[in-house]
Amino acid sequence: MTVDALVEATARILVKEGFDKASTNRIAQEAGVSIGSLYQYFPSKEALVAAVIDRHNEQLMLVVRAALREVASQPIEQAVRRLVVVAIEAHRIDPKLHRVLTEQIPRTGRLEDVEAFNREAHASFRDYLTHHKDEISCADVDLAAFICVTTIEALTHTAALHAPAILPDDMVETLIEEATRLVVGYLRPPAAGHVGPA
Template identity: 35%
Template sequence: MSSDRRGLQPRKRPRQVRAELTRQRILDAAAHVFAEYGYAAGTTNRIAERARVSIGSLYQYYPNKDAILVELLTRHLDAGMNAAPLDQDDALPESIEGIMRFYVRAAIENHREDPQLLRVMMEQGPRAPELLDRVARHEQRRIAYARKLLRNHPEVRVADIDVAARLVVSTVEMVVHRVMAGPDRVDIGRFEDELVTMLTRYVTGDPVATPPGQR
């Protein structure tokens, strides 16, 4: 897939309400089309038809479907940041388990809407430099915030805070991505509980129960 930055940028940013509504309709239509047909068969003609706009109107906003998918990926990242912002320490639960649950649940909610679209974004999304940079900056902000939380929390007993912060952030991001985008249905409540338990035991140093056959 082309990574030419000019080909992945929206052609115009709407300044009027009507134009912004049209852009959002195109993005919503693209999300449905990619989820239903996959990326290869999710053509701009299908997107325009679903959005009830002419193909010419679609191209006024986006030069190709790569640019549309980049916009969907950006919207996904922004939704994740908005669901669990990094400036609300006073609103967080007091226990480390509660904090882990807050962020795990926010990540799960951001991935529940359409697993098929999530698979398309993960597996076939354009590797645009500006998008990769945005993902990297998003991760670094999360790691820095996790480092601060772990360092200041009295329940945390893990030896290396820097490594722990990276592991917690990477685990939540990658495991939630993989499980929610997987082909098999999963009990969301059980998945949340198990992931929270795993992370809490790791950072607090609580021993994990030894299987009966290994005692």
């Protein structure tokens, strides 16, 4: 309970006041515990922020894992659309916290964990594409998985964190449709009789 209180207090202070003002004394006060209790569990402010990052990333990954299981047998367009929806939902879990944590990941040494998260997402989507190879035109499934996952992540991450004006409720559906069209257009073979650029 003390650990949870400290991690939650750290998250609140990061969002409200920023990393620089998130001292261990301030966090202990916000959590309602003594500074001695804080140091029993966390040696520094950076360790607390790392714990917040780990918890937040695990929440995101639970959502992504569930979505990848859900779409395993779905056709390409349906699966991609669902993954775009889930990516937007994941980035909307706590966008203010997500923004602060993204800025702090290099400082806390959590880049390796983020890279592991990305590798897992790429591997899962590569498995999906391998099982749906007859629906796509890409010869290199590894590269296709990288391009698709990176595209979906970059679009939804940037929209949620840096372009909130395009993510009001009445615009989310448009973003979903356009992102789906982009990724499916890359994956699917050209229609019969289609003539590409010279």
